[in-house]
């Protein structure tokens with residue numbers, strides 16, 4: 001009788017980031033977590049729990065099932081939350097400034113769960129801002145081209161791991177160099193890059209290029225200094241605008257003051273359509289687009305200039321009002 005081969009317990013949450021890391025996690029890590037990493041990981045988990053608490057408080061205790069176990073070919077994963085009413089898998093990303101790469105990686109994770117958990121008819125990535133607990137939702141519908149592409153990635157990652165398990169090479173690195181590992185919360189950089197040497201950079205031996213590089217460095221420094229000075233001036237101008245808003249509250253939009261005409265313009269930007277979210281959600285009906293419209297920004301601009309017929313008054317020298 002042949003013995004059943006035990007299923008490896010690779011972490012799907014690692015696979016979505018770096019399949020090679022998921023493979024290496026079968027062995028001991030090269031280092032311990034740093035204190036900062038522990039805190040970030042803890043904060044991420046606690047925010048996920050907080051979000052589920054929030055859903056339960058808002059929609060009732062039976063609204064969401066937490067940590068739903070999902071079996072896949074080489075391991076077991078856990079969906080952060082599952083809404084049985086709409087059969088929606090929830091994945092939480094806690095980040096105030098989530099990059100496109102982070103969002104994509106979490107969408108791959110979510111698609112992996114949706115593929116391996118039959119009740120999951122829909123999915124939604126929740127990007128939570130740890131600062132104010134605000135959220136941005138990325139609904140994922142199964143019958144879309146965007147979902148098909150995510151699923152393709154899911155299967156490519158699994159195939160790379162199965163090939164390694166069958167005696168092939170470890171899956172390809174996602175890091176170009178060891179120093180990128182902490183950005184992936186990876187403690188296997190030494191093992192992963194064992195025997196690796198940074199490829200030497202090609203040298204360009206032309207004085208024109210050297211002179212341009214030096215000029216660029218100089219101008220970049222000048223640009224930084226000018227930007228810092230400009231930021232300071234802008235900050236002062238905004239302070240003055242804020243004071244004007246207080247002083248002129250209740251007044252018409254355009255008034256005269258001594259030799260100045262002061263005009264307030266309230267700007268309402270046009271709403272924009274978040275195409276990626278609409279695409280993920282499989283929105284085909286124009287009537288449904290409203291849910292994916294971002295409200296336009298509203299703000300006020302101020303103009304202060306000398307008006308015709310001004311008798312002058314205070315001498316401001318050559319300032320270009």
Ligand code: SF4
Pocket residue numbers: 018020021022024172173174175178180181184186187188189192193
């Ligand atoms: S160091 Fe980078 S490429 Fe290597 S296993 Fe870790 S995350 Fe993957």
